[in-house]
Amino acid sequence: MTEVGPETERIVKGMRSYRARESFPGANFEILRKLPVPHSIDTTRTLILFGSRDVPEIVSVCKELEKEGRAVEINQGLHADMFLLEETFQQIAKNLRTWFGQ
Numbered sequence: 001m002t003e004v005g006p007e008t009e010r011i012v013k014g015m016r017s018y019r020a021r022e023s024f025p026g027a028n029f030e031i032l033r034k035l036p037v038p039h040s041i042d043t044t045r046t047l048i049l050f051g052s053r054d055v056p057e058i059v060s061v062c063k064e065l066e067k068e069g070r071a072v073e074i075n076q077g078l079h080a081d082m083f084l085l086e087e088t089f090q091q092i093a094k095n096l097r098t099w100f101g102q
Contacts, residue, residue, distance in 0.1 A: 004029070008057045046070070047095045049088060051077025 050062035065071035
């Protein structure tokens with residue numbers, strides 16, 4: 001996605017300032033808009049994980065990808081902490097075994 005909805009933009013602008021010092025509010029969205037959009041993505045070894053408690057806009061898009069078998073929802077995961085949840089490790093390990101064998 002090169003564009004985000006107003007709710008996501010509000011959340012990101014409000015929460016990112018303590019992590020990085022932007023030259024102006026929303027600089028990251030300017031950069032995002034300038035990035036090239038990939039025309040094709042090799043999904044044979046791609047895993048998209050998303051938290052069930054993430055930003056609603058992200059959850060919505062990822063749920064569509066989940067229907068296609070391209071994403072996995074992590075129950076009770078937030079955007080910033082789902083990498084700490086056991087379910088995340090289980091999903092990653094499962095996919096690594098599938099891709100590379102035991």
